[in-house]
Amino acid sequence: MAGLLIALILIATGAKSAPTSKRSTHIYGNCQQLDIPITASAPSAIYDLPVVDDNLSATAWAVQQDTWSTPDGSAAIKVNTTTMGTWNIHAQLCYPTVANNKVDVLQIATHGAYYDSRYWDPELDPENQSYVEAALKAGYSILTYDRLGAGQSDHPDAYTIVQAPLELEILRQLTVMARNGTLSAFCQHRVPDKVVHVGHSFGSVMTSAFIGTYPELSDGAVITGYVLNKYFGSIGWTSWDVQFANESDIPFSRPSGYVVDSKSGIQNVFFGGNLTTAFTRQQFDYGNSIKQPVPIGELASSYQLVYVTGPRFEGPIQYFLPEFDFFICGGDCKGVSNLTLLHGIYPNASTIEVAIQPNTGHGLTLHNNATAGYEVSFDFLNRHGLGTGA
Ligand SMILES: *[C@@H]1O[C@H](CO)[C@@H](O)[C@H](O)[C@H]1NC(C)=O
Ligand SMILES: *[C@@H]1O[C@H](CO)[C@@H](O)[C@H](O)[C@H]1NC(C)=O
Ligand SMILES: *[C@@H]1O[C@H](CO)[C@@H](O)[C@H](O)[C@H]1NC(C)=O
Ligand SMILES: *[C@@H]1O[C@H](CO)[C@@H](O)[C@H](O)[C@H]1NC(C)=O
Ligand SMILES: *[C@@H]1O[C@H](CO)[C@@H](O)[C@H](O)[C@H]1NC(C)=O
Ligand SMILES: *[C@@H]1O[C@H](CO)[C@@H](O)[C@H](O)[C@H]1NC(C)=O
Ligand SMILES: *[C@@H]1O[C@H](CO)[C@@H](O)[C@H](O)[C@H]1NC(C)=O
Ligand SMILES: *[C@@H]1O[C@H](CO)[C@@H](O)[C@H](O)[C@H]1NC(C)=O
Ligand SMILES: *[C@@H]1O[C@H](CO)[C@@H](O)[C@H](O)[C@H]1NC(C)=O
Numbered sequence: 001m002a003g004l005l006i007a008l009i010l011i012a013t014g015a016k017s018a019p020t021s022k023r024s025t026h027i028y029g030n031c032q033q034l035d036i037p038i039t040a041s042a043p044s045a046i047y048d049l050p051v052v053d054d055n056l057s058a059t060a061w062a063v064q065q066d067t068w069s070t071p072d073g074s075a076a077i078k079v080n081t082t083t084m085g086t087w088n089i090h091a092q093l094c095y096p097t098v099a100n101n102k103v104d105v106l107q108i109a110t111h112g113a114y115y116d117s118r119y120w121d122p123e124l125d126p127e128n129q130s131y132v133e134a135a136l137k138a139g140y141s142i143l144t145y146d147r148l149g150a151g152q153s154d155h156p157d158a159y160t161i162v163q164a165p166l167e168l169e170i171l172r173q174l175t176v177m178a179r180n181g182t183l184s185a186f187c188q189h190r191v192p193d194k195v196v197h198v199g200h201s202f203g204s205v206m207t208s209a210f211i212g213t214y215p216e217l218s219d220g221a222v223i224t225g226y227v228l229n230k231y232f233g234s235i236g237w238t239s240w241d242v243q244f245a246n247e248s249d250i251p252f253s254r255p256s257g258y259v260v261d262s263k264s265g266i267q268n269v270f271f272g273g274n275l276t277t278a279f280t281r282q283q284f285d286y287g288n289s290i291k292q293p294v295p296i297g298e299l300a301s302s303y304q305l306v307y308v309t310g311p312r313f314e315g316p317i318q319y320f321l322p323e324f325d326f327f328i329c330g331g332d333c334k335g336v337s338n339l340t341l342l343h344g345i346y347p348n349a350s351t352i353e354v355a356i357q358p359n360t361g362h363g364l365t366l367h368n369n370a371t372a373g374y375e376v377s378f379d380f381l382n383r384h385g386l387g388t389g390a
Helices: 002-013 055-066 131-137 164-180 202-213 263-270 281-289 296-301 339-345 370-383
Strands: 029-047 077-096 105-110 141-145 194-200 220-224 242-244 258-261 316-322 351-357
Touching: 029 131, 029 164, 029 296, 055 242, 055 258, 077 131, 077 164, 105 131, 105 164, 105 202, 131 141, 131 370, 141 164, 164 194, 164 202, 164 296, 194 202, 202 220, 220 370, 258 263, 263 281, 316 370, 339 351, 351 370
Parallel strands: 105 141, 105 194, 194 220, 220 316, 316 351
Antiparallel strands: 029 077, 077 141, 242 258
16 A cells, blocks of 8 residues: 555656656755646648758758748748647646745746756756746746756657647646646646746746737746847858757757757857857756757747737736847847837737846846846746735
């Protein structure tokens, strides 16, 4: 009987999936590892993409994508399809240890491309770097997850399955489960009073589209490392300096079509600022060590989420931008945001604020002074009715 109980607890906490790569203990909270089977259906497409199954074809793909005459967006679609299936999504749900919060506010954080949920919860100096720890300390509960194709979630076909609309649907289901109490089938869970969506990079593209598409499911958003502006993506996909996942400096076991940045690509895109003060060699090495492959179909389909508008979203939105973000802002985010444009996307948002984190590159959590940046977002949430009262 006790054995059965332990077995059930192990299943419920997801202990079967290698926990070695995740932090098992936290300073400011109690966290459970979950494996959630999600059955989903979403519009998809067969894009005109080359086969990528070695280093040479990976670089050739990036060059082809950056070539001005290559069709992109919907022009690259050969056939419109629908994808249906059930996939395992690995997640972590954390509650603050000291329950001095008066309001239960759950943050749901979506990581970007080339990382998994460890982006939010680095093992390197968590007190100074982990967004999860900072959120717990501020009284928030927080759900992080590995997007489909990344980390300990499933890695299905890179061309036809892992695409942006399916990923949006997975975020919707996770949010509904958190709000309607059904997450308790997988862990100890209580229904939150409020839910805030947080994103980084492609996770912010998803978060932007999410609050626009499902405004009733979100009370507010913190959009980090992304804002629509004229420099967005202008440095091109070759800047990632990709390798085929199976052949990279850190070999991954992935099917055809998964690419990962080389170490120089990680520096180009994720690290920036003054070399003496912005980040340490150790932070950079760590940032390379936790990188993740990305399926090229996700990138080909990402345009579908970029131009989604949100006239019905009524919550507060903060854009939190690294000062020296190369991929998003062409290397300098100061002055690139256009509030008229942003209010045009979310005309009913209660407020839209843009904040810049000084002396940092795209990978905010992996730079010095990260926690001071998190405080800027928590202060924003506090000022707009989404504090925890802790
Ligand atoms: C696929 O669907 C999109 C959006 O509905 C449409 O613009 C496009 O023409 C379709 N492409 C093909 C090849 O059917
Ligand atoms: C956190 O950062 C502070 C200030 O830079 C530093 O003094 C401290 O040693 C860091 N903590 C750890 C655990 O490295
Ligand atoms: C809660 O949401 C999940 C995911 O959308 C759904 O499958 C389930 O039926 C919902 N349960 C209730 C009680 O609303
Ligand atoms: C692929 O490229 C990476 C980065 O340049 C290199 O470390 C690796 O050895 C290459 N793999 C093969 C099989 O050439
Ligand atoms: C990558 O490696 C895994 C594990 O060895 C293998 O199953 C997979 O087929 C490989 N992918 C390619 C495209 O070679
Ligand atoms: C970087 O910071 C150091 C230490 O504050 C300073 O001496 C140096 O001038 C800065 N470099 C640049 C390029 O701003
Ligand atoms: C803002 O929301 C109100 C009430 O939901 C709605 O009537 C109005 O059309 C929305 N405004 C815009 C610009 O969509
Ligand atoms: C800001 O966006 C608005 C709405 O799209 C546009 O009319 C205006 O020209 C933009 N301003 C700048 C400085 O680009
Ligand atoms: C650290 O970040 C905070 C919040 O953005 C900012 O006010 C402060 O100037 C930063 N400190 C340094 C040394 O960059």
